[in-house]
Amino acid sequence: MIKTIISIGLWAALGWLCGAWLGPHTGWGVFSLGLVVMILVSGVQLSRIGRWVSDIDAPPPPSVGPWDEILAPIYRKLRKDKQDLALLNRHVDGIMLAAEALPDGAITLDEAMHLTWCNQTASDHIGLDLKADRGHSIFNILRAPEFARYARQTSWPGPILLHMDKPGQEKTLLVQLTRYGVGQFLIVTRDVTQVEKLETTRKDFVANVSHELRTPLTVLSGFLETLRDMPEESLSAEQRLRYQTLMLEQAQRMQAIVADLLTLSTLESSPHAEGEPVRMSTLIHTALQQGRILSNDQHVFVENIAEDLYITGIETELASAVSNLLTNAIRYTPKDGTITVSWYISEGGHACYSVQDTGIGIASQDLPRLTERFYRVDRGRSRATGGTGLGLAITKHVAMRHNAELTIHSRFGAGSLFSLIFPPARVSTPDQ
Structure with missing residues (x-):
């Protein structure tokens, strides 16, 4: 504004000087010409400002006269707001990434309990598809009567336990509903399937x-x-x-x-066992001597044992596993049955200890539970022969500690084959 007043004053002074020298008409003409020039220059400046307004992110045009003092603070404010917005966006992106990384599921709902957002964990827990389910009622997505009763309460002091039964998959979810913001709801889901199984196992164990x-x-x-x-x-x-x-x-x-x-x-x-090279044939022969005493010459033993084959591990643990498999075969094989004990190395470099019998066999529904503590196919027979119900559980843990695998193949009434398969990394020979 001051620049404009000064410019008008200068043109007025120039017009007065011209008027005093060449006459008043000339003075007024010079002054009018000055005003016209100022108007044209102002029009050009306004045109440049108009072009800048269409691309406000660019710096303002330089040298626009009195508009410099107006545009400069506006541009500084716009640039600061842009920086603040970018910082806020980075914070929001970080929050969203953190929400996606949560081990628990998170679901947001609007006032009508329609889905607005969920993280990947919640999608896995409940089977949500955010693109397809956004805007739909949570009661149409999560069809569980107990959840509907829970969600329609006026307050939710604690979570609810939901059992999700899907084809080939069963989950137990701990679901907590709470309010946040204005007219918004948050659902937090936690997969407690393993916790529930462990609790059931603990109760069964006791x-x-x-x-x-x-x-x-x-x-x-x-x-x-x-x-x-x-x-x-x-x-x-x-x-x-x-x-x-x-x-x-x-x-x-x-x-x-x-x-x-x-x-x-x-x-x-401890999950792993290091130990030293153990000559397995010695342990197997010792177990066979004890097995023959337990058998009381009522079974036929067939041996196929590689003598110079070592396993790196703990000797007492390996002896326990070897003895447990052989003892089980003796206990569950009728008189005059055949028990074949093998210790060999496979073409792939794995070492295998196996005990095959012609005993009573195991029904298919019992096979997955054989290594559970105190699980017995025939409780009366196991107790009568002195079993504790822990032998296979011990054998399984010995196998795990030695990076081995315990495999069980059986058919009811046709005998069983129990095998301990050790990885090549734990196998050695006297030359090695």
Whole structure:
């Protein structure tokens, strides 16, 4: 504004000088010409400003007269706002990336409980398709009566547990609904399938241990009460010896269960075993000697054992696994059955210890659960032969610690084949 006033003043002074020298008409003409020039220059400047307005992100045009003082602060403000907006966008992008990386599912809903956004985890949990499901009611997407009852409450003090049954896949989700913002809702989902399985396993384990120890404890307490309450002369030496033998057997059974539980605990405490080269043929021959005693010459043993084949590992653990597989075959093979024990190296460099029997076999529905603690196909037979129900669980953990694989093939009524397959990295020979 000041520049404009100064320019008008200069043209007025120039017009006055010309008027004083050449006459008033000339002075007024010069002054009018000056005003016209100022108007034309102002028009050009306004035209340049108009072109800038169409591309406001570009710097403003230079030398636009009195408009410089107006455009400069506007441009500085626009540039600062642009920088602030870019920073906010980076923050929003970071928040969205963090939301996508969450191990829990996150779903946002509007006031009518229509889906507005969800992360990938929530899509995996519930089977959402954000493009197709956006704007649809959550009650039409998540069709679970218990969720509908839960979501229609006025408040949600705690989460709800939902069991999602899909073809070939079952999930247990912990779902929490809460309000945020104005008229908006947030659903957080957490996959607790493994937690629920572990809790079920823990409960089963406690129940199984209690059940396994209850029988020998009942027998022990019964015999002790009998011996305490009956007069000493009422029992013959033969009866007393029989009672003591039975009590000893039950005590040894409890001791075997506790020993196997301690072994399992030790195996689970560390995932891998290093150890030293172990000559497996020695362990297998020792297990066969013990197996023949257990068999009492009632079975036929066939041996196919490579003598100079070593496994890097823990000798006591490997001996336990070798013995467990052989003992199981003896216990579940009828009299005159054949048990084939093999120890060899495959063409791929894997070492394999296998025990094949012609026993009673295992039904297909029981195969996946054989390595569970205390799981028995025939509880009565296992107890009668002195089994604790932990042998295969121990063998499985020994295999895992030695990077090996325990495979089980069986057909009901036609025998079974149990194999421990060790990776080439743990196999060695005397030359190596």
